[in-house]
Amino acid sequence: xxxxxxxxLILAFVAFWNFDLHKIVYVKSLSQNAGDAAAxxxxxxxxxxxxxxxxxxxxxxxxxxQGDASMxxxxxxxxxxxxxxxxxxxxxxxxxxxxxxxxFVNERFTRRIxxxxxxxxxxxxxxxxxxxxxxxxxxxxxWEEYADMITVVAxxxxxxxxxxxxxxxxxxxxxxxxxxxxxxxxAGAEWCxxxxxxxxxxxxxxxFSWWPPLPGKLxxxxxxxxxxxxLGLTKRTVISDTSVVTLMNALREDRRLSDQVIxxxxxxxxxxxxxxEGGAWGPxxxxxxxxxxxxxxxxxxxxxxxxxxxxxxxxxxxQATRVTPGSRTSQITWTAAAKPFGYLEGDxxxxxxxxxxxxxxxxxxxxxxxSSAPAGGAFDLDWREHIEGHxxxxxxxxxxxxxxxxxxxxxxxxxxxxxxxxTGIDWLKKFSSTCRTYGGGPGSRGGGSRRGH
Ligand SMILES: [Zn+2]
Numbered sequence: 001x002x003x004x005x006x007x008x009l010i011l012a013f014v015a016f017w018n019f020d021l022h023k024i025v026y027v028k029s030l031s032q033n034a035g036d037a038a039a040x041x042x043x044x045x046x047x048x049x050x051x052x053x054x055x056x057x058x059x060x061x062x063x064x065x066q067g068d069a070s071m072x073x074x075x076x077x078x079x080x081x082x083x084x085x086x087x088x089x090x091x092x093x094x095x096x097x098x099x100x101x102x103x104f105v106n107e108r109f110t111r112r113i114x115x116x117x118x119x120x121x122x123x124x125x126x127x128x129x130x131x132x133x134x135x136x137x138x139x140x141x142x143w144e145e146y147a148d149m150i151t152v153v154a155x156x157x158x159x160x161x162x163x164x165x166x167x168x169x170x171x172x173x174x175x176x177x178x179x180x181x182x183x184x185x186x187a188g189a190e191w192c193x194x195x196x197x198x199x200x201x202x203x204x205x206x207x208f209s210w211w212p213p214l215p216g217k218l219x220x221x222x223x224x225x226x227x228x229x230x231l232g233l234t235k236r237t238v239i240s241d242t243s244v245v246t247l248m249n250a251l252r253e254d255r256r257l258s259d260q261v262i263x264x265x266x267x268x269x270x271x272x273x274x275x276x277e278g279g280a281w282g283p284x285x286x287x288x289x290x291x292x293x294x295x296x297x298x299x300x301x302x303x304x305x306x307x308x309x310x311x312x313x314x315x316x317x318x319q320a321t322r323v324t325p326g327s328r329t330s331q332i333t334w335t336a337a338a339k340p341f342g343y344l345e346g347d348x349x350x351x352x353x354x355x356x357x358x359x360x361x362x363x364x365x366x367x368x369x370x371s372s373a374p375a376g377g378a379f380d381l382d383w384r385e386h387i388e389g390h391x392x393x394x395x396x397x398x399x400x401x402x403x404x405x406x407x408x409x410x411x412x413x414x415x416x417x418x419x420x421x422x423t424g425i426d427w428l429k430k431f432s433s434t435c436r437t438y439g440g441g442p443g444s445r446g447g448g449s450r451r452g453h
Contacts, residue, residue, distance in 0.1 A: 013324065020324050023320050024320045026320075027320040028332050030318065031103060031316045031317075031318045031332050031334040034097070034101035034159065034334070036365060037100070037101050038159070038160035038312075038316065038336070039160075039312050040338045040363050040365065042090040042312030043090075043312040043363040044338075045086055046087065046231060047340030047361075047362075047363060050086075050310065050350075050356060053082055053083070053086075053233070053356050054356045054357040054359065055257060055358050056078060056079050056274075057079075058251055058255075060075045061262045062252070064271060065260060065261070065263045065266055072271055080139040081139060084142065084146050088146075088228065091153055092153055095160060098159035098314070103159045105158065108381055109158040109159070109381070112379070113153055114151065114154035116167070117147050117154060124168075125144065135222075161314065161316075162379060163315040163335055165227055165228050165379065167378075171214065173215065174215050175211075177214065177387075179375070180375045181193065181375060182197075183408050183412075189420075189423075191424040191431075191435075196435065202424055208395065214395065229312045232280025233276065234274075234275050234277060234278045234279040235274060236272075236275045236354065238268065238269070239266075239267040239355060241267075241355075244267075245262055245267065247344065250345075255358060273355055275356060276309065276354060279309070281308060286371070287301050288301070303349070304347040304348070305341060305349075306349070310339070311338065311372050312339075313338075313377070315377055316333070318334075319331055320332060335377055336368065337373060338366060340360045340363050341362045342362065343361070382406065382408070386406055386409065390403065394409070399412040399413045400416075
């Protein structure tokens with residue numbers, strides 16, 4: 001009987017465990033589909049918006065050819081609004097896409113978005129001592145309208161966090177305490193990471209008062225792009241490249257925008273042109289197997305796709321409750337990124353000219369590490385809480401009063417221990433020659449990044 005009871009017990013555990021495993025795999029595939037769909041639809045709306053802004057650039061050239069300055073100014077106003085409305089529609093659509101794939105509303109994400117709507121409504125619009133707003137509005141009443149749009153997203157419930165959000169008030173980076181890999185390296189006692197990235201810090205660190213002060217917030221003189229799924233555009237007053245007029249005329253005919261032929265003189269007229277130049281649209285260095293980052297790709301990206309710029313990253317967090325006694329719920333996180341792609345004529349990149357023109361035809365998933373999402377993800381709320389809430393306390397009082405539930409704070413406690421750091425210094429003295437660098441160019445398999453997908 002005892003034997004039978006034991007056998008039954010073991011069988012029951014096997015059955016529970018098997019059930020849990022299936023459930024986790026199921027929830028994981030659900031999260032994956034939801035995250036991918038959300039990123040794709042966000043990027044789709046970025047492409048649509050860029051095409052609309054491009055069409056309006058052409059319409060503006062038509063209006064200026066006819067000498068209609070007030071029409072041109074109305075078009076500018078529409079473009080300024082599109083820079084916010086388009087990405088926000090993308091954010092709404094991303095939530096729907098995630099929900100359609102079976103993911104529920106995430107209460108923490110929703111709270112965070114609602115909080116930000118309040119920040120925009122009350123802090124961005126508050127007048128400073130100089131009588132100016134904290135951030136200058138790109139068009140009149142922009143912050144109110146933008147806050148309303150964010151509130152709508154929160155009211156409908158957020159299922160997929162926009163993981164490449166760049167808030168105007170974010171830290172500028174450039175400090176080890178703001179680098180997730182620093183905490184990962186402590187947790188894993190990855191001494192080689194220190195050898196390559198922060199050897200001086202490991203050698204010279206004394207205690208928490210040693211750190212240089214945290215950098216300031218991002219400088220944003222004139223914001224014009226949405227914080228969520230932003231397009232990374234800039235404005236210019238005159239077009240320096242007159243060869244774009246021929247192409248604008250071709251596109252005008254193709255897209256049946258107007259019968260008025262655009263004259264070469266429009267490039268000399270002072271107006272507001274929506275441009276790529278100087279914005280986020282440089283070469284796509286994050287996916288390059290060469291250079292500083294060394295993404296583990298098998299080869300360089302083709303020249304016609306070699307541009308950074310607008311992309312959308314989404315984070316989905318789901319719970320799989322377990323039935324096996326003694327085990328806790330598993331949290332499953334899926335992050336995905338997607339990007340609009342296109343061409344002007346033949347193989348010409350969409351940003352071959354400085355001016356935004358209708359060029360986007362497709363969206364594709366891209367590796368999260370090759371997107372504009374920061375290493376920790378903008379919607380990793382534990383990380384956000386840590387850098388915004390705990391780090392100021394840490395710099396003042398050290399790591400011992402910090403919250404126990406925060407994984408990052410616990411790494412700082414470990415780091416404060418001089419014996420721990422000494423272990424690393426001793427180890428590196430003997431073995432630092434075995435530390436390999438990442439990447440090594442195409443064809444090499446010299447170790448990759450932490451998040452390869
Ligand atoms: Zn913390």
